[in-house]
Every structure is written in C-alpha cells, then in structure tokens.
Amino acid sequence: MKKSLTLRIEEELLEKIKHIAHHNGHSINAEIIALIGENIDSFEQEHGKLEEKAHPDIPE
Secondary structure, three states, X not given: OOOOOOOOOOHHHHHHHHHXXXXXXXXXXXXXXXXXXXXXXXXXXHHOOOOOOOOOOOOO
16 A cells, blocks of 8 residues: 655755666666665665554654
C-alpha cells in the first residue's frame, strides 16, 4: 500500500535532488524513494533486518 507524505525541505537541498533525479532519469519522487531505500539497506546491513512495522513506541 502506498501512502502520501508531506515533506518540508530546504530549497537548496530540493534543487540538488532535482539535479540528481534528472541525471538518473528519475522523477523527484522516484529519486527520494531510491535514496530512502539506499539508506534503509545501509542501516539494515549494519544493524540487522527491520520489521515491517515500527516498534509501537516510535511515533508516526
């Protein structure tokens, strides 16, 4: 299931993401999803596989 997320981001960072997305042939959304996925993969390599649902003590 896909969910929407409102993201507040500094203009300079957004411009850099736009540049990278264009370079990679992605939309901005697709580039952000790819970056998040890479970060999660890196985290899991270091700390182990995450469960699908966050721990109940972690706020949304």
